[in-house]
Amino acid sequence: xxxxxxxxxxxxxxxxxxxxxxxxxxxxxxxxxxxxxxxxxxxxxxxxxxxxxxxxxxxxxxxxxxxxxxxxxxxxxxxxxxxxxxxxxxxxxxxxxxxxxxxxxxxxxxxxxxxxxxxxxxxxxxxxxxxxxxxxxxxxxxxxxxxxxxxxxxxxxxxxxxxxxxxxxxxxxxxxxxxxxxxxxxxxxxxxxxxxxxxxxxxxxxxxxxxxxxxxxxxxxxxxxxxxxxxxxxxxxxxxxxxxxxxxxxxxxxxxxxxxxxxxxxxxxxxxxxxxxxxxxxxxxxxxxxxxxxxxxxxxxxxxxxxxxxxxxxxxxxxxxxxxxxxxxxxxxxxxxxxxxxxxxxxxxxxxxxxxxxxxxxxxxxxxxxxxxxxxxxxxxxxxxxxxx
Amino acid sequence: xxxxxxxxxxxxxxxxxxxxxxxxxxxxxxxxxxxxxxxxxxxxxxxxxxxxxxxxxxxxxxxxxxxxxxxxxxxxxxxxxxxxxxxxxxxxxxxxxxxxxxxxxxxxxxxxxxxxxxxxxxxxxxxxxxxxxxxxxxxxxxxxxxxxxxxxxxxxxxxxxxxxxxxxxxxxxxxxxxxxxxxxxxxxxxxxxxxxxxxxxxxxxxxxxxxxxxxxxxxxxxxxxxxxxxxxxxxxxxxxxxxxxxxxxxxxxxxxxxxxxxxxxxxxxxxxxxxxxxxxxxxxxxxxxxxxxxxxxxxxxxxxxxxxxxxxxxxxxxxxxxxxxxxxxxxxxxxxxxxxxxxxxxxxxxxxxxxxxxxxxxxxxxxxxxxxxxxxxxxxxxxxxxxxx
Numbered sequence: 001x002x003x004x005x006x007x008x009x010x011x012x013x014x015x016x017x018x019x020x021x022x023x024x025x026x027x028x029x030x031x032x033x034x035x036x037x038x039x040x041x042x043x044x045x046x047x048x049x050x051x052x053x054x055x056x057x058x059x060x061x062x063x064x065x066x067x068x069x070x071x072x073x074x075x076x077x078x079x080x081x082x083x084x085x086x087x088x089x090x091x092x093x094x095x096x097x098x099x100x101x102x103x104x105x106x107x108x109x110x111x112x113x114x115x116x117x118x119x120x121x122x123x124x125x126x127x128x129x130x131x132x133x134x135x136x137x138x139x140x141x142x143x144x145x146x147x148x149x150x151x152x153x154x155x156x157x158x159x160x161x162x163x164x165x166x167x168x169x170x171x172x173x174x175x176x177x178x179x180x181x182x183x184x185x186x187x188x189x190x191x192x193x194x195x196x197x198x199x200x201x202x203x204x205x206x207x208x209x210x211x212x213x214x215x216x217x218x219x220x221x222x223x224x225x226x227x228x229x230x231x232x233x234x235x236x237x238x239x240x241x242x243x244x245x246x247x248x249x250x251x252x253x254x255x256x257x258x259x260x261x262x263x264x265x266x267x268x269x270x271x272x273x274x275x276x277x278x279x280x281x282x283x284x285x286x287x288x289x290x291x292x293x294x295x296x297x298x299x300x301x302x303x304x305x306x307x308x309x310x311x312x313x314x315x316x317x318x319x320x321x322x323x324x325x326x327x328x329x330x331x332x333x334x335x336x337x338x339x340x341x342x343x344x345x346x347x348x349x350x351x352x353x354x355x356x357x358x359x360x361x362x363x364x365x366x367x368x369x370x371x372x373x374x375x376x377x378x379x380x381x382x383x384x385x386x387x388x389x
Numbered sequence: 390x391x392x393x394x395x396x397x398x399x400x401x402x403x404x405x406x407x408x409x410x411x412x413x414x415x416x417x418x419x420x421x422x423x424x425x426x427x428x429x430x431x432x433x434x435x436x437x438x439x440x441x442x443x444x445x446x447x448x449x450x451x452x453x454x455x456x457x458x459x460x461x462x463x464x465x466x467x468x469x470x471x472x473x474x475x476x477x478x479x480x481x482x483x484x485x486x487x488x489x490x491x492x493x494x495x496x497x498x499x500x501x502x503x504x505x506x507x508x509x510x511x512x513x514x515x516x517x518x519x520x521x522x523x524x525x526x527x528x529x530x531x532x533x534x535x536x537x538x539x540x541x542x543x544x545x546x547x548x549x550x551x552x553x554x555x556x557x558x559x560x561x562x563x564x565x566x567x568x569x570x571x572x573x574x575x576x577x578x579x580x581x582x583x584x585x586x587x588x589x590x591x592x593x594x595x596x597x598x599x600x601x602x603x604x605x606x607x608x609x610x611x612x613x614x615x616x617x618x619x620x621x622x623x624x625x626x627x628x629x630x631x632x633x634x635x636x637x638x639x640x641x642x643x644x645x646x647x648x649x650x651x652x653x654x655x656x657x658x659x660x661x662x663x664x665x666x667x668x669x670x671x672x673x674x675x676x677x678x679x680x681x682x683x684x685x686x687x688x689x690x691x692x693x694x695x696x697x698x699x700x701x702x703x704x705x706x707x708x709x710x711x712x713x714x715x716x717x718x719x720x721x722x723x724x725x726x727x728x729x730x731x732x733x734x735x736x737x738x739x740x741x742x743x744x745x746x747x748x749x750x751x752x753x754x755x756x757x758x759x760x761x762x763x764x765x766x767x768x769x770x771x772x773x774x775x776x777x778x
Contacts, residue, residue: 007645008556011500016648020459043455053454057446065442065630066432070409100654110524111400115504131652135499167397241454241658256396259405263520265489269630272658 010137017127019355022339026349037378039366040339040349042176042322044238046293046369049279049286052237056275064270070261071254072098072246073270076277080246083280089220094251099261099268101206101232101245105170106132107260108228108247112200113138113167120166122153123357124325124365126176126204130357141166144359147327150316151178158190168200174207174216177356177365178325179318184217195225206232206245207321209287212295216320224250233276235322236287242272294322297368297375304379310386322369325353329362330386338364346381399526406516408744411728415738426767428755429728429738431565431711433627435682435758438668438675441626445664453659459650460643461487461635462659465666469635472669478609483640488650488657490595490621490634494559495521496649497617497636501589502527502556509555511542512746513714513754515565515593519746530555533748536716539705540567547579557589563596563605566745566754567714568707573606584614595621595634596710598676601684605709613639622665624711625676631661683711686757686764693768699775711758714742715771718751719778727753735770 006012019040026036071077077096084091097104105128113119115137121129123142133140143161145151153173161169171190173182194201203219208231220229232245247257261267279286298318306312314327328338335352342348342364353363366382368375395401408429415425460466466485473480486493494517502508504526510518512531522529532550534540542562550558560579562571583590592608597620609618621634636646650656668675687707695701703716717727724741731737731753742752755771757764 007500007641008503008506010503011645014500014645014648014652016651020651041456047452048454053449053452057449060442060446060449063436063442065437065628067430067629103654106653111396111403114397114399117397128652128655135649135652239454240456241656241660243654243656243658252396256400256403259403260524262405262409263403263517263524264495265492265632266517267630267632269632269658269661271630 010135013134013137015134017131017355019127019351022343022349022351025340025343029343029347034347036343037348037374037381038370039375039378040351042235042367042369043240044235044322044369045371046238046290048238049283051282052239052275052279055278056271059271059274064274066270068267068270068273070258070267072096072268073273073277076273076280079277079280084220084248087218087220091220091248095224095248095254096246097254097257097261098244098246098273099257100243101230101234102128103265104230104245104247104257105129105202105204106135107257107264108202108230109133109136109138109168110260111253111256118164118166119168119170120161120164121170122157122161124151124177124353124360124363125170125357126172127355129170142357142359144357145178147316151175151180151325153180153182153186155186155189158186158193162193162197162199166199168202169194170202170204171219172204174205174211174320176207176321177323177351178316179321179323180316181211181213181216181319184215187217187219191219191221191227199226201227203227203229204231205229206235209236210291210294210322211320212298213319220248224253228253237276237279237283238290242276244268244272244276294368297372300372300376301368301379304376304383308383308387310389311383322367324366324368325356326364326366326382327362328364330389335361335364342382342385346385348378348381402523402526404523406520406744408516408740411732411738411740414729414732418732418736423736425732426737426763426770427759428764428767429740431624431756431758432629433624433711433758434760435627435679437627438672440671441628441664441668444667445660448660448663453663455659457656457659457662459647459656461485461657462662462666465662465669468666468669473609473637476607476609480609480637484613484637484643485635486643486646486650487633487635487662488646489632490619490623491517492654493619493634493636493646494518494591494593495524496646496653497591497619498522498525498527498557499649500642500645507553507555508557508559509550509553510559511546511550513540513566513742513749513752514559514746515561516744518559518561531746531748533746534567536705540564540569540714542569542571542575544575544578547575547582551582551586551588555588557591558583559591559593560608561593563594563600563709565596565710566712566740567705568710568712569705570600570602570605570708573604576606576608580608580610580616588615590616592616592618593620594618595624598625599680599683599711600709601687602708609637613642617642626665626668626672627679631665633657633661633665683757686761689761689765690757690768693765693772697772697776699778700772711756713755713757714745715753715755716751717753719775724750724753731771731774735774737767737770
């Protein structure tokens with residue numbers, strides 16, 4: 001057989017997300033009988049809205065198991081348009097597509113870039129942007145934000161990104177992993193400058209409904225110039241396994257994303273979309289309760305960290321989301337080694353900072369969306385490690 | 390704003406599948422109150438296995454709505470490995486990935502090719518191969534098979550494809566749209582020659598469980614050299630909306646496909662996979678019944694066509710699947726115009742042959758997976774058109 005039988009260059013380059021190695025190791029330990037505290041996953045342990053589950057089951061009972069539109073089902077798009085239009089915008093059905101959020105990120109980058117094109121992110125950054133950029137053979141530039149500025153985006157950071165003349169800037173406020181919600185004035189500057197210079201913005205607003213601060217500024221704009229806003233139903237309704245989210249953009253973009261869906265996946269299931277649709281108009285209590293629980297838990301976590309002399313200067317209070325980004329440089333370990341050590345010696349799984357950007361190998365991400373007991377036990381073990389250094 | 394704000398080259402090239410235009414038009418007519426006979430969709434109207442639906446609902450009731458493995462859930466992979474191993478092969482869990490079949494086609498091509506690489510298909514061919522190849526900027530070569538040879542693949546066709554030195558050959562037996570099941574000897578020749586010359590084979594065997602002939606030859610091989618076999622649960626269980634299928638290949642390929650999943654979609658839902666898993670060991674009655682119904686319907690359709698002097702020499706008896714590929718050259722219309730005419734004047738929706746390859750603009754595909762009444766009515770109207778010519 002000829003040795004021509006190899007992966008392609010882009011096949012070889014596909015290395016996936018290193019962060020899953022910690023999860024794999026945790027699972028191996030669990031299969032050996034160890035009890036592991038999971039602080040590495042962004043997997044909500046909350047019960048999803050009961051109505052959503054019931055409606056999904058009802059749709060299955062009605063055998064709604066056929067093909068649907070590549071745009072997502074019309075009734076869900078209509079309701080979402082009405083919901084988003086409440087924020088003083090005129091969002092139309094034609095500006096919305098329903099699909100898997102992760103896939104939408106890749107699809108947007110696919111539409112807007114050719115291999116080798118430059119894409120800028122502000123790091124630490126969601127690993128999917130890095131994975132998508134690798135998949136699409138892009139030149140990904142990471143502009144690092146600083147711990148000292150609470151990982152806030154500044155006008156200087158935006159100027160730095162724009163100087164590199166990217167085709168696309170991906171911005172993620174509320175941020176995973178730092179929890180930072182960026183300022184109105186800064187995001188407005190980003191929007192203006194990108195319009196002026198003809199740079200696309202992909203704004204991932206997945207965590208915008210889980211807030212510890214009062215204000216969230218969306219890049220959603222009914223003018224739909226160069227902005228694509230992406231979000232997810234995974235976190236807001238605790239249903240990551242539904243694999244559903246949406247993009248809001250100008251009609252030509254949405255039409256291209258639908259063509260991309262028709263080429264790659266045909267469509268998404270109808271029953272999952274019906275489930276989400278059924279709670280969309282009546283979710284404020286659910287979201288309020290989730291926020292209350294997370295607010296109370298994050299307050300307890302912060303109390304523990306503030307009381308620890310060894311860690312109280314090494315974390316940032318998050319504005320939003322499930323995560324905290326901790327500086328673990330005191331350990332003198334690289335982030336992967338730190339996470340391996342925590343897993344082996346303390347049975348606590350965390351995500352290495354290096355997964356979120358090349359400049360963050362002395363950080364870890366911890367997730368607080370598990371059960372209260374697990375989260376607090378995990379944090380106490382982390383503190384105990386640092387106290388014993 | 391600068392005019393740099395455009396789609397990329399690959400974004401511009403994304404044109405999707407023309408065949409959906411007929412469906413769109415049919416929907417518009419229906420919204421105006423017209424009753425349309427649908428012979429254009431590969432959407433089974435059979436009830437899915439009740440156990441499958443119930444297990445999916447049960448999994449939802451158990452709130453199994455979290456992230457799962459990028460490989461698919463282990464229990465389903467195990468059962469599938471055991472099932473496939475029954476055919477005298479030793480298929481291991483590590484050789485199986487569960488995902489959306491359409492996406493798997495693109496993902497395989499992505500792994501194995503770089504932009505501009507040559508991929509060969511035998512046409513008429515499933516439009517998704519064409520769409521995926523466009524999406525990935527490949528040089529797709531269509532080797533046309535002939536009506537006179539009942540759209541059977543021959544050794545000569547294989548030699549013709551190999552002379553063009555493709556990186557990958559996609560083969561689809563049982564075939565959509567012709568229904569042809571290719572001969573053992575020919576597929577064995579393809580396998581041997583491709584191994585010898587170092588060409589990858591992607592074998593799509595989605596329709597292999599719906600047979601009107603006794604024998605189906607699979608390219609599944611426990612040696613896993615250069616073969617990737619892809620299939621789907623959509624047709625076998627009448628659940629296209631579940632978007633689930635699988636690939637069987639060597640471990641390095643499966644590992645890369647899982648990395649690709651982790652980059653693009655993270656994972657598939659657990660509840661849909663649990664549903665499929667629940668019937669996998671106990672589906673022979675269901676598949677027998679589906680085959681019986683389709684066998685009886687296809688016999689009626691053929692009787693009608695054979696009795697029609699204007700059409701009896703213009704169709705091929707399918708060996709498998711939902712489809713028949715009809716030569717409509719007598720109409721002197723191009724396939725799109727023919728389908729538009731049938732839709733407007735006879736309220737029957739069919740799929741234009743051009744969607745299945747550049748050489749088939751005087752063909753249409755009709756699907757017989759709708760209700761018996763619809764299918765027979767549609768066929769009668771087609772015959773009546775040709776009789777009135």
